[in-house]
Amino acid sequence: MVKLRLSIMMFAQYFAWGVWLVPLSTYMSKGLHFDTIIGAAYGMVGIATIASTLFVGMIADRFMAAEKLLSILSICAGIVLFWVSTIQTSQSLFLFGCLLHFLFYASTIPLATAIAFNSMTDIAKEFPGVRVWGTIGWIVAGLLVGVIAGAAQTALPMRMAAIVYVALGLYALTLPNTPPRARGRIVSASAVLGLDVILRHREKAFWIFIACTLALMTPRSFYDAYGNTFFADKDLHLTLFGTRIEATAIQTAGQIFESLILVSLPFVLLRLGIKWVLVVGMGAWAVRFLLFGFGYQGATAIMPMVLLGIIIHGICYDFLIVSGQIYVDRKFDAEARSRAQSFFNLITQGIGIVIGSNIAGLVYGLNANADGSHDWRAIWMVPAAIAFVAMILFAATFREKLAPPQDEQSGAAEPVLS
Known part of the structure; x- marks a missing residue:
């Protein structure tokens, strides 16, 4: 019963996150005509992640x-998200509302993980x-x-999410008790962010890995912020049994196939090694764009090509972020x-997202046409070029001397859903 209760928590948390964040750019572009601040809005996720790390840790x-x-x-x-769904004229107020919501929500991710971990006897098997x-x-x-039909261009997804957030909040009171983990300990900001151990690391290969991963967060931000807008603009859809399936639903094919990739990742790492798995992951971003x-x-979208990109x-x-965690x-x-x-x-959820989302917003704005359309080919070539250059530099310069782990226990963080 504890696993069932925790599973409901996870379902509600990510349902509420995905139901409005994926179509947010389409709503801002088609519904509100807030095109110029789409990148900035998604960048708020990174700011909130940094703040939430400090809040939860300290x-x-x-x-x-x-x-x-x-x-x-x-x-x-x-409550904040429902309020944001009513903002229709002020771009600055909309941005502030998004930031406030993200500040509240981002902190719930590590909290939910802590509740799950605290309720399990064998985390590796149960989580x-x-x-x-x-x-x-x-x-x-x-x-x-x-x-x-047309839901992605309205505030409906935001209001659906708001209801689920409140329901999750009430449901959380029934979850197993999880007392503070660091009560009585003195914790510094540098320790919470990991700077105390990272800055002492001198291996060149590690910092090449960090630099290339940071660079790849810009292509990731292009997809997160503008993928759904592009699909809607090119009328990406399917018709099944007389029902029109729009872009937001088609994008879930990425998560479905991701589950299969995640299961096969240990085997691929064993066969290719960490370097070439990371190289393939970087190259995949270039191919996608x-x-x-x-x-x-x-x-009109060319379905086979766009669907393959999804x-x-x-x-x-997984070949980049999850392998990076490993x-x-x-x-x-x-x-x-x-x-x-x-x-x-x-790096991946904070600084990289802030930088990447604002670069994506700048490129999107520079490629706007007078009639309100956008030159999507020019837009997508920028993240493709960034990913390709990062892949080449990483493949040419990454020379790792990996010492065997001191123990078999894994302290890897939970992979964050993209």
């Missing part, structure tokens, strides 16, 4: 039970079966929005692993 872990704080933050996230319900929640959310850039004629999401994401885990001893993962999360 405050939440020391003063309040995780399930109670999850309840408060989820309810606040829902994947619980966490997969988060992915299922994300997929169901995309399918739901995708079968409601080439498929998008040439995958349309006029206002399906390879697992290679793009690499970081193997580079540090057991005592330092959690802080090293905090630093990797800071």
Whole structure:
């Protein structure tokens, strides 16, 4: 029953996140005509991630039970998001509302993980079966929005998410008690962000890996911020049994195939090694944007090309981010692993997203036409070029001397759903 309760928590959390974040750019572009701030809005996720890491690590872990704080933050996230859904004229107010919501929500991700971990006796065996319900929640959310005609261009997904956030907040009060993990300990900001162990690391290969991973967060931000807008603009859809399936639902094919990729990742790592898995992941991003850039004629998507670009999401994401988490885990001893993962999360979910989203917004704005349309080929060639250059530099310069791990326990962070 505990696993069932935790699975419901994961499902609700990621359903609420995916049901509105994926179509957000389409709503801002088609519904609000806030095109100029789409990149900035998605960049707020990175700012909130940095702030939430400090909040959970320095405050939440020391003063309040995780399930109670999850309840408060989820309810606040829902209330703020509903308010944001009513903003239709002020771009600055809309951005502020998004930031406020993200600040509340971003902190719930590590809290939910802490609740799950605290309730398990064998995390390695039990957690994947619980966490997969988060992915299922994300997929169901995309399918739901995708079968409601025109929903992505309205505030409906935001209001759906707001209701689920509040429901999750109330449900959290029934979850197993998870007392503060760091009560009585003095914790510094540098330790919470992992800087105390990372800055002492001198291996050149590690910093090449960090630099290239940071660079790849810009292509990732292009997809997160403008993928759904592009698909809607090119009328990407399917018709099944008389029902029109729109772009938001089709995008869930990426998460479905990602689940298969994730299962096969240990085998691929064993056969190819960490370097070439990372190279393939970087190259997949370049291939994805080439498929998008040439995958349309006029206002119509070329389905096979665009669908392939969506399906390879697992290679793009898992071969880079999840493999990166595994690499970081193997580079540090057991005592330092959690802080090293905090630093990797800071790079991939925080700093990288802030930089990447704003670059994506700038490129999107520079390629706007007088009639309000956009030169998508020119837009997608930028992240394709960044990914290709990063891949070449990484393949040519990464020379790793990997010492065997000191123990067999993994302290890798939970993979974050993309």
